[in-house]
Amino acid sequence: MQDLINDIAAAMAKAEQRGKVADYIPELGHVDPQQFAISLATVDGNVYSAGCATTPFSIQSISKVFTLTIALGQMGDSLWSKVGREPSGDPFNSIVQLEHESGKPRNPFINAGAIAVVDAIMMGHEPKETLGEILSFVRYVADDDCICFDPAVAASEMAHRDRNASLAHFMKAFGHLRHDVDKVLGTYFHQCAIAMSCEQLAHAGLFLASDGINKPSDMRVVAPQRARRINSLMMMCGHYDASGEFAFRxxxxxxxxxxxxxLAIAPGHGSIAVWSPGLDSYGNSLLGTQALEMFVQRTGWSVFGH
Ligand code: GLN
Incomplete structure (x- = not known):
């Protein structure tokens, strides 16, 4: 397996098209686009990495998987009264569908949905307490207490929050947010500003590959049915209006x-994290997707078979 991981990193090192680094969050615009990392944590306890797999990067919307898991733990199925579970077919930061569906976001992975999820988790608490809970959860599933927020990234998002603020105000106008908009946004931006390496992220996703069990500790994080449902949402909505393309490839x-x-989950096999800062036009990692495509072609681990 290590040979395959090395082959993927070598192929990506040769790539000419690397995509475009996100600069609508100015702090992210400084990241070197030449970097690439891949890490695979398997359900039988092995880790295979290549590239800069211990370099922390801004996990951004990958954090939405963790906040969704926390929210389902707190509220169970009543979460679905606040957020839907259908693919949106629109970009991650789109507002159009909110108007058609009375301010209820289509799924927890578009920005509007993740903002509604974090509002649900807050349950009357201050952002600091909620952020403490999010960070403890991520540290627990990654089995690593060094994981932190990057305050510069969070501040950069807050300073350029107009678009996310418009989503939040729109939802609030329909009664879908209970807390102060800036407090919800501050919490959301910090969750997005969690910095993790591919190795940490691959570990953190392992519970979704092993029916809800956190492998390092052998503790149950979620029931098997919940792990399956989170995986299905990732498949349908995890890449926004390119989710179909990601499922296809x-x-x-x-x-x-x-x-x-x-973060990609191969149920029963392992959890794979890839990182390359250049994005395609949908805001998804260009080389990250290519690397995962090569990975499933060689392992046959796609949930749809070889
Ligand atoms: N924090 C980013 C935003 O709100 C997350 C977007 C993403 O990663 N797709 O715009």
Whole structure:
């Protein structure tokens, strides 16, 4: 397996087209687009990495998988009264569908949906307490207490929040947010500004590959049915209006972030994190997707078969 991981990193090192680094969050615009990393954590306890797999990067929307898991733990199925579970077919930051559906976001992985999820988790608490809970959860599933927020990225998003603020105000106008908009946004931006390496992220996703069990500790994080449902949402909605393309090319539940990371889950096999900061026009990592495509072609681990 290490040979395959090395082959993928070598192929990506040769790529000429690397995509475009997100610069609508100015702090992310400084990241070197030449970097590439891949890490596979298997359900039987092995880790295979190549490239800069211990370099932390901004996980951005990959954090939405963790906040969804926390929200389902707190509220169970009542979460679905606040957010839908259908693919949106629109870009991650789109507002159009909110108007058609009375301010209820279509799924937890578009920005509007993730903002509604974090509002649900807050339950009357201050952002600091909610952020503490999010960080403890991520540290627990990654089995690594060093994971932190990057305050510069969070501040950069807050300073350029107009678009996300418009989503939040729109939802609030329909009664879908309970807390102060800036407090919800501050919490959301910090969750997106969690910095993790591919190795940490691959570990953190392992519970979704092993029926809800956190492998390092052998503790149950979620029931098997919940792990399956989170995986299905990742498959259908994890890459926004390119989720169909990702399913077609890779065929694994996956969640991307504009920091250039992708977390992909191969149920029963392992959790794969890839990172390359250059994005395609949908805001998904260009080389990250290619690397995962090569990975499933060689392993046959796509949930749809070889
Ligand atoms: N924090 C980013 C935003 O709100 C997350 C977007 C993403 O990773 N797709 O715009």
């Amino acid at each position: 890779v065929g694994l539940p996956g969640k991307s972030g504009v920091g250039g990371g992708i």
